[in-house]
Amino acid sequence: MTTDAPAAPVRLLIVDDDPLVRAGLTLMLGGADDIDIVGEGADGSEAAALVDRLRPDVVLMDIRMPVMDGLSATELLRGRPDAPEIIVLTTFHADEQVLRAIRAGAAGFVLKDTPPAQIVESVRRVAAGDPVLSPAVTRQLMARAAGGGRDDKADRAERARERVALLADREREVAVAVGQGRSNAEIAATLYLSVATVKTQVSRILAKFGFNNRVQIALLVHDAGLLDDESGSSPP
Numbered sequence: 001m002t003t004d005a006p007a008a009p010v011r012l013l014i015v016d017d018d019p020l021v022r023a024g025l026t027l028m029l030g031g032a033d034d035i036d037i038v039g040e041g042a043d044g045s046e047a048a049a050l051v052d053r054l055r056p057d058v059v060l061m062d063i064r065m066p067v068m069d070g071l072s073a074t075e076l077l078r079g080r081p082d083a084p085e086i087i088v089l090t091t092f093h094a095d096e097q098v099l100r101a102i103r104a105g106a107a108g109f110v111l112k113d114t115p116p117a118q119i120v121e122s123v124r125r126v127a128a129g130d131p132v133l134s135p136a137v138t139r140q141l142m143a144r145a146a147g148g149g150r151d152d153k154a155d156r157a158e159r160a161r162e163r164v165a166l167l168a169d170r171e172r173e174v175a176v177a178v179g180q181g182r183s184n185a186e187i188a189a190t191l192y193l194s195v196a197t198v199k200t201q202v203s204r205i206l207a208k209f210g211f212n213n214r215v216q217i218a219l220l221v222h223d224a225g226l227l228d229d230e231s232g233s234s235p236p
């Protein structure tokens with residue numbers, strides 16, 4: 001009889017200019033057996049070198065830092081091959097900076113006043129390939145992204161519909177479910193698929209459009225009007 005080997009701990013890098021915040025995050029996250037804090041950085045300008053040296057799986061990145069902010073650092077890191085997943089730290093629920101971070105490839109965000117257990121779970125989820133944006137927050141971000149004049153919205157909707165038309169039927173169903181904020185397990189249960197199949201479908205969608213994360217899929221199906229039907233089971 002054989003047993004599966006225990007999964008390796010999630011390698012986590014913390015980047016925040018406030019030493020007290022770093023100390024608090026290290027204290028709360030360091031107590032988790034499955035999370036290994038491999039290093040700390042005080043500014044976004046340090047992130048690239050730290051990632052090269054420490055090879056973290058996940059970076060917990062503050063948005064506002066003095067020399068290089070977390071947004072620029074996120075864009076820099078996510079543009080590289082074998083980029084780590086990034087969770088941005090913010091004090092706002094859905095400001096434009098968070099939206100920029102998501103579009104740059106961040107896997108999600110957590111508020112600085114989030115309870116410790118939820119921050120730990122967020123790191124675990126991102127390392128496992130799941131988003132850390134609740135459906136409510138995703139809707140706020142999509143509403144912010146949908147700003148602009150009527151012509152802008154019409155152009156964005158037309159482009160989104162053209163891209164969605166490239167999806168196979170099953171990919172479209174998965175994309176809509178992602179847009180509804182569902183986890184891989186929830187999508188699998190709803191569409192009668194295995195979790196592994198859902199992950200494969202999500203990966204195909206990401207690769208097809210050159211996306212970095214699930215929220216970009218959610219923005220696409222939102223712009224295409226596919227979330228107007230809450231069931232998401234049929235085309236608009």
